[in-house]
Amino acid sequence: MTLTDLTWVVPLPVVVPLFAAGLALALWRHGRAQGVISVVALSVVLISSVVLLVAADEGPLVLDVGGWAAPVGIDLVADRLSTLMLTVSSAVTLCVLLYSLAQGVEDGDAETPIAIFHPTYLVLTAGVANAFLSGDLFNLYVGFEILLAASYVLITLGGTGERIRAGTIYVVVSLTSSIIFLLAIALVYAATGTVNLAQLAERLPDVDPAVQLALQLLLLLAFGIKAAVFPLSAWLPDSYPTAPAPVTAVFAGLLTKVGVYAVIRTQTLLFPDGRADDLLMWVALATMVVGILGAVAQNDIKRLVSFTLVSHIGYMIFGIAMSTELGLASAIFYVAHHITVQTALFLVVGLVERRGGSTSLDDLGGLAKLAPVLAVLFFIPAMNLAGIPPLSGFLGKAGLLQAGVQMGTPLAYALVTGAVVTSLLTLYAIVKAWNKAFWQTAPAAPPATRLPAGMVGPAGALVVLGVGLTVVAGPLFAYTERAAATLRDPVQYVTAVLPDGARGEGQSAEVAEDADAAGEAPAEVSGDVRDDGAQDDNREGDG
Amino acid sequence: MIDTSPSLALVATIVVLVTVGVYLLLERSLSRVLLGVIILGNAVNLLFLVAGGKAGGAPIIGQTDEDAMSDPLPQAMVLTAIVITLGMTAFLLAMAYRSWQLNRHDEVQDDLEDRRIARRAAADQAAFEDADADVTTTLDEDAALVRDETGPVDQGAAGGPLHATLDEAAAAGRANRSGGEGR
Numbered sequence: 218m219t220l221t222d223l224t225w226v227v228p229l230p231v232v233v234p235l236f237a238a239g240l241a242l243a244l245w246r247h248g249r250a251q252g253v254i255s256v257v258a259l260s261v262v263l264i265s266s267v268v269l270l271v272a273a274d275e276g277p278l279v280l281d282v283g284g285w286a287a288p289v290g291i292d293l294v295a296d297r298l299s300t301l302m303l304t305v306s307s308a309v310t311l312c313v314l315l316y317s318l319a320q321g322v323e324d325g326d327a328e329t330p331i332a333i334f335h336p337t338y339l340v341l342t343a344g345v346a347n348a349f350l351s352g353d354l355f356n357l358y359v360g361f362e363i364l365l366a367a368s369y370v371l372i373t374l375g376g377t378g379e380r381i382r383a384g385t386i387y388v389v390v391s392l393t394s395s396i397i398f399l400l401a402i403a404l405v406y407a408a409t410g411t412v413n414l415a416q417l418a419e420r421l422p423d424v425d426p427a428v429q430l431a432l433q434l435l436l437l438l439a440f441g442i443k444a445a446v447f448p449l450s451a452w453l454p455d456s457y458p459t460a461p462a463p464v465t466a467v468f469a470g471l472l473t474k475v476g477v478y479a480v481i482r483t484q485t486l487l488f489p490d491g492r493a494d495d496l497l498m499w500v501a502l503a504t505m506v507v508g509i510l511g512a513v514a515q516n517d518i519k520r521l522v523s524f525t526l527v528s529h530i531g532y533m534i535f536g537i538a539m540s541t542e543l544g545l546a547s548a549i550f551y552v553a554h555h556i557t558v559q560t561a562l563f564l565v566v567g568l569v570e571r572r573g574g575s576t577s578l579d580d581l582g583g584l585a586k587l588a589p590v591l592a593v594l595f596f597i598p599a600m601n602l603a604g605i606p607p608l609s610g611f612l613g614k615a616g617l618l619q620a621g622v623q624m625g626t627p628l629a630y631a632l633v634t635g636a637v638v639t640s641l642l643t644l645y646a647i648v649k650a651w652n653k654a655f656w657q658t659a660p661a662a663p664p665a666t667r668l669p670a671g672m673v674g675p676a677g678a679l680v681v682l683g684v685g686l687t688v689v690a691g692p693l694f695a696y697t698e699r700a701a702a703t704l705r706d707p708v709q710y711v712t713a714v715l716p717d718g719a720r721g722e723g724q725s726a727e728v729a730e731d732a733d734a735a736g737e738a739p740a741e742v743s744g745d746v747r748d749d750g751a752q753d754d755n756r757e758g759d760g
Numbered sequence: 761m762i763d764t765s766p767s768l769a770l771v772a773t774i775v776v777l778v779t780v781g782v783y784l785l786l787e788r789s790l791s792r793v794l795l796g797v798i799i800l801g802n803a804v805n806l807l808f809l810v811a812g813g814k815a816g817g818a819p820i821i822g823q824t825d826e827d828a829m830s831d832p833l834p835q836a837m838v839l840t841a842i843v844i845t846l847g848m849t850a851f852l853l854a855m856a857y858r859s860w861q862l863n864r865h866d867e868v869q870d871d872l873e874d875r876r877i878a879r880r881a882a883a884d885q886a887a888f889e890d891a892d893a894d895v896t897t898t899l900d901e902d903a904a905l906v907r908d909e910t911g912p913v914d915q916g917a918a919g920g921p922l923h924a925t926l927d928e929a930a931a932a933g934r935a936n937r938s939g940g941e942g943r
Contacts, residue, residue: 355837362844369851378862381855382869385790388855389868392797392848393785399804399841406834407764407811455871514877 223272227280227293229265230303230346233258238339245332252318255335259311259342266304273300274699277713279352287352287714288413294352294714297700298549302349302478305553308682309470309560310342312675316564317463319671333370341367341467348475352714354402354412357479361398361443365391368472371464372456379459387456394442401435408432415714418486418707433488437480437497444476446534447504450527454511457526458519458576462567465519469526470560474552477533481548484537485704497538498628505531505639512646518569519576521650522562525602525643529555532617532639535632539620545701547616550694554601554609554686561598561679568676569595569654574664578650582659590673592655597680599651601687603644609686614640616694764813770806777803790856790866794849801845808834808841 237258241251272278277296281287295303317334344364351357369391373384406412408428409420421429438449445453453473457465484491508528515521533555536548566576572588573581585592601608614636621633686693703709777799784796812834817824819832856866863869 355840359840359844366844366847366851369848373855373858376858381859381862382871384855385859385868386871388852389785389790389793389797392852395844395848396797396800396804399801400807402837403804403807403811403834406808406837412833412837455874514881515873516877517873520873 223268224278224280226265226268227278227295227350230262230307231343231350233261234339234343238336241339242336251335255314255339258339259307259314262342262346263307263311266300266307269295269300270304273297277710279714288411288416291356292352292714293350295350296710297696297703298481299349301549301553301696301700303346305556306345306471309556309679310467312679313463313467313560314338316672316675319669320463322671323669334374337367337370341371345471345475349478352414354405354414354417358398358402362395364472364475365395368468372460374461374464383456383459386452390442390452394439397435398439401432401439404435405432414486415711418711421487430492433493436483437493440476440479444473444480444530445527446500446530447507450504450508453527454520454523457523458517462564462570466560466563469563470556473526473530474556477530477552481537486707486710489707491540494538494540495628497534498632501531501534501538502632502635504528504534505635509639509642509646513642516578517576518566518578518650518654521646522566525646526559528639532614532636535636536617539624541620541624542698542701542705543616543623544620545704546694546698547613547620549697549700550616551613554613557679557683557686558598558601558610561676561683562602564676564679565594565598568668568672572663572666572668573654578653580660581654582657585655587663588668591668594676594680596651598683599647601683603647604640607687609683609690612690766810770810774803774806788867790859790868794852794856797852798845798849805838805841808838
């Protein structure tokens with residue numbers, strides 16, 4: 218089987234950046250070498266993600282780490298959803314890295330100490346990849362912690378007063394959500410005796426429904442804070458805008474989406490009966506509307522874009538909450554679209570700040586004449602975000618609206634209305650920013666700087682990538698539909714991880730012990746060991 | 761299989777720790793928040809131990825009978841969680857110290873932009889000022905000047921109440937309003 222040959226690619230997106238981070242840290246005196254290491258490492262990640270994306274279309278790739286069989290050991294699972302997320306995110310992280318390299322060349326070390334930046338950035342990438350690939354709830358937590366620890370360092374980079382102020386909010390809120398996540402894991406383990414996602418999918422239906430609901434809501438609460446959905450989103454616009462532009466861009470693109478990914482994964486795999494769907498619908502509506510109203514009120518372009526980020530998370534939650542194949546497919550498509558567009562927008566806003574000397578819309582002006590290329594770079598992702606046809610934002614929204622109308626319940630129609638209103642208000646907020654930053658006469662003469670080509674290039678590449686998603690929207694949507702079909706059928710995931718219903722494909726001494734205890738010949742053990750006894754034994758040997 | 765019914769003493773301890781932790785987490789001073797995080801983290805760690813069931817023998821094959829073994833997995837997870845909490849504690853401490861270096865206190869500060877927008881909203885002012893030189897009047901002013909075909913309107917009466925609600929900040933722009941008609 219050719220597929221099994223490719224399982225060695227699965228851990229690369231996690232291992233390569235981690236190894237490179239160590240190397241970059243060791244070479245902290247040599248900025249140029251660090252840059253080369255980071256670029257090479259992230260390129261390798263991108264290539265292996267694309268390989269996985271193609272390979273996972275045939276069926277999920279499962280790696281039992283260290284050769285330990287699945288429920289006993291930790292497994293990495295690359296299915297359609299995770300590889301798509303991985304591919305988009307690694308393309309984005311590579312672009313942002315190139316942008317920040319150019320910024321480092323321009324600005325020197327003062328604002329962003331490069332020696333720290335590179336290793337931390339690589340660790341962040343590893344954490345994101347680990348979260349996407351993890352087939353184990355506790356490993357997902359570890360992935361979250363890796364990326365969060367890196368993000369704490371990145372958001373307070375340089376330790377200026379403003380960044381410490383913003384970082385405080387971010388760190389405390391994130392720590393709280395981590396504790397809630399850990400609490401949920403402890404309760405999940407207490408209820409089922411496992412933290413392996415595939416095994417949880419098998420065991421959770423037997424758990425008391427009330428306990429199930431409590432676990433589901435706890436996990437949603439933890440992921441909701443990370444994904445910044447409405448009542449839990451207040452931290453985001455306060456903390457993101459003060460970080461350096463590339464850091465904000467990668468946070469906005471990836472970190473909230475990791476939360477959304479975790480929601481998709483747990484909702485479809487662990488709690489497929491969708492008992493929280495109505496709640497998620499309301500949350501989605503509130504996130505969309507409240508978020509965009511915040512954006513309308515803002516006067517600072519970075520904060521404005523941060524609020525649109527919160528608002529558009531609502532679209533993805535809407536897609537998840539519908540629990541239909543089309544809704545889920547549109548949500549996944551929307552995540553892919555939003556990662557590229559939001560990151561591109563933040564990078565371009567960084568350029569606007571550099572060219573116009575401010576992020577306040579009152580002080581910006583006349584940039585359309587001063588920097589026409591910049592104007593184009595802002596205009597395209599901005600219109601894409603607002604959902605102007607034929608760009609990918611429109612296609613994602615159209616899919617969501619179609620799914621909502623298909624569903625046909627009053628709540629779904631309310632969501633459809635909310636989505637359209639949000640889209641229009643996004644257009645309003647974005648056009649306001651456009652008018653003031655690019656068309657109004659400049660209140661003060663902007664600083665006479667030129668934008669370095671090294672920064673415009675990667676930002677432009679991301680904008681092109683965003684437009685490229687529109688061009689390949691047909692195949693991409695077909696892919697997300699297949700991904701959604703896989704997600705709606707958790708049995709596929711479970712059989713991929715636990716082929717014989719109880720054990721993964723790795724080796725474990727425990728299997729032999731089980732066999733001895735059961736009085737069977739060791740050779741037959743990999744066959745059928747799914748009985749009541751196996752459940753208890755697994756519990757003892759898990760991890 | 762070891763008995764997994766929860767121990768009352770552990771549960772009571774967890775309840776107390778969570779209560780104290782949440783209370784401290786809501787404080788404004790970062791060092792208290794830090795203590796809250798540590799206490800909450802320990803509460804969750806204890807919860808893992810409860811999840812693992814009663815303490816048994818060392819989980820080593822050949823040393824303990826399989827039925828009397830402790831569940832080793834929660835202990836492994838607790839160890840991981842302790843290490844992570846340790847790292848986060850160190851970072852939070854460094855951040856609190858940096859905050860004290862900069863501000864001579866370690867309190868979580870208000871977001872200035874939020875405060876600014878809230879102030880403007882309370883004063884019913886526009887969220888932003890339009891610096892476009894071509895337009896020095898507001899829509900309300902223009903509306904007051906345009907003749908309405910449906911009937912004779914006293915301009916002063918129509919303009920009066922509208923002007924009362926106009927943005928104070930635009931007053932400077934209104935000074936050269938005589939030229940505004942030419943829009």
